[in-house]
Amino acid sequence: MKVPYLDLGAQYRSVEVDLRIAIDRVLSSCIYVLGPEVQALENEVASLCQVRSGIGVSNGSDAIVAALMALDVGPGDEVIVPTFTFFATAASVSRVGAKPVFVDILPDTFNMDPAAVEAAVTGRTRAIIPVHLYGQCADMTRIMAIADKKGIPVIEDAAQAIGATYNDRPSCSFGRAGTLSFYPTKNLSAIGEAGMVLTDDEKLAETLRVVRLQGQGATYEHIRLGANFRMDAIQGAALRVKLARIAEWNDKRRANAACYDEALRGSIITPPPVDPRCKHVYHQYTVRCAKRDQLRTYLSDAGVSCAVFYPTPLHLQPCFRDLEYKPGALPVAEQAAKEVLSLPIFPEMTEEQRDYVIETLKAFA
Ligand SMILES: *Cc1c(COP(=O)(O)O)cnc(C)c1O
Numbered sequence: 001m002k003v004p005y006l007d008l009g010a011q012y013r014s015v016e017v018d019l020r021i022a023i024d025r026v027l028s029s030c031i032y033v034l035g036p037e038v039q040a041l042e043n044e045v046a047s048l049c050q051v052r053s054g055i056g057v058s059n060g061s062d063a064i065v066a067a068l069m070a071l072d073v074g075p076g077d078e079v080i081v082p083t084f085t086f087f088a089t090a091a092s093v094s095r096v097g098a099k100p101v102f103v104d105i106l107p108d109t110f111n112m113d114p115a116a117v118e119a120a121v122t123g124r125t126r127a128i129i130p131v132h133l134y135g136q137c138a139d140m141t142r143i144m145a146i147a148d149k150k151g152i153p154v155i156e157d158a159a160q161a162i163g164a165t166y167n168d169r170p171s172c173s174f175g176r177a178g179t180l181s182f183y184p185t186k187n188l189s190a191i192g193e194a195g196m197v198l199t200d201d202e203k204l205a206e207t208l209r210v211v212r213l214q215g216q217g218a219t220y221e222h223i224r225l226g227a228n229f230r231m232d233a234i235q236g237a238a239l240r241v242k243l244a245r246i247a248e249w250n251d252k253r254r255a256n257a258a259c260y261d262e263a264l265r266g267s268i269i270t271p272p273p274v275d276p277r278c279k280h281v282y283h284q285y286t287v288r289c290a291k292r293d294q295l296r297t298y299l300s301d302a303g304v305s306c307a308v309f310y311p312t313p314l315h316l317q318p319c320f321r322d323l324e325y326k327p328g329a330l331p332v333a334e335q336a337a338k339e340v341l342s343l344p345i346f347p348e349m350t351e352e353q354r355d356y357v358i359e360t361l362k363a364f365a
Pocket residue numbers: 059060061062085086088089131157159160180181182183194195
């Protein structure tokens with residue numbers, strides 16, 4: 001049997017009729033950028049995240065850049081980011097001319113270590129970007145306490161965590177802003193590129209709308225530096241169709257995860273621990289195994305597609321060599337990079353596929 005890592009075709013077939021109606025609506029409206037579909041999506045996602053405003057943008061990376069620009073973060077400023085995340089979290093900091101300051105993670109949740117954040121704060125720290133990695137929120141109690149004490153804004157990178165909660169509050173509702181990606185592999189996915197910034201701060205929302213539109217206040221009056229961060233209407237319309245299904249899809253991911261958890265109990269493969277304060281949405285189901293590379297080859301030979309997120313922590317990426325981090329500088333992340341493996345967890349996975357992954361895993365462990 002072959003089990004793909006993700007089956008976008010299965011998802012497409014489950015929403016095809018509604019998707020085509022939505023796309024037709026955009027085609028005949030002739031409003032192809034922003035407009036009522038994007039506005040409606042913004043309201044719907046803001047409501048899900050329990051904040052006042054959503055600002056639809058071009059993608060999840062630009063969402064972080066726009067948030068940093070709106071908060072006036074730039075050259076000379078430092079922004080604290082976890083080293084164990086997707087590249088865009090840190091690259092967005094560099095894109096506005098600020099300096100990413102990498103911190104280590106916790107060995108169980110793989111999320112930013114609050115003690116490391118506290119130690120990394122300096123007089124130049126202008127933002128902290130916790131990432132809710134794999135779909136589980138970072139320790140927002142401690143991170144917000146550190147940030148609030150020093151008056152430093154927090155931007156939650158929730159690209160992997162739409163619908164996740166922490167102490168029953170949704171991701172994107174803790175920081176000054178939260179950012180989402182709707183890249184086709186994410187839990188809520190566009191039919192192309194899209195992203196969103198969420199905020200409860202109406203003044204910041206206003207600034208974000210200006211930043212999204214080339215810094216334009218009145219027509220052709222550019223009151224600050226911005227860029228073209230607009231979302232396509234077709235993405236807004238498609239995302240609204242899928243947003244109606246996100247709770248159900250996240251539940252299916254959780255059901256798949258519960259089966260894996262049960263199957264791995266007592267084995268040499270460690271299932272992802274869940275912080276009891278969190279509702280995990282399993283963007284990834286990431287196990288830890290000392291024999292990771294062996295396990296990966298074994299699963300792949302058995303037809304089960306897996307992935308490594310992420311093989312190299314960002315502080316050791318060639319493009320950040322000027323920051324002069326040495327191997328061993330952030331050891332928890334470096335160890336995780338050698339031991340993590342993500343298994344197929346997509347909501348459309350059939351019972352047969354899931355059972356096959358479980359049988360295969362059991363035969364290894
Ligand atoms: C996907 C992702 C992004 C970037 O989103 P894009 O839409 O691909 O630009 C940023 N941060 C994290 C943690 C991500 O997983």
